[in-house]
Amino acid sequence: MFDSETTRLMPLQEVMKITGIRRATIYKKxxxxxxxxxxxxxxxxxxxxxxxxxxxxxxxxRH
Structure with missing residues (x-):
């Protein structure tokens, strides 16, 4: 369920920063x-x- 107080919509640049994954890899995944x-x-x-x-x-x- 979408809880607007704890969930927000993030742009690609923020997703890349948080995950450490590049754009091409995100779309490949x-x-x-x-x-x-x-x-x-x-x-x-x-x-x-x-x-x-x-x-x-x-x-x-986890490794």
């Missing part, structure tokens, strides 16, 4: 099904839900 899909707000504007990105980070294998 999306196509592979191993990264959260973006929310398309308009033909030229996409955002990622912060809760989905945080969950993805938390589920990464």
């Amino acid at each position: 999306i196509n592979e099904g191993s990264f959260p899909k973006a929310v398309k707000l308009s033909p030229t504007c996409v955002r990622w839900r912060s809760d989905e990105i945080q969950q993805w980070i938390e589920e990464l294998p």
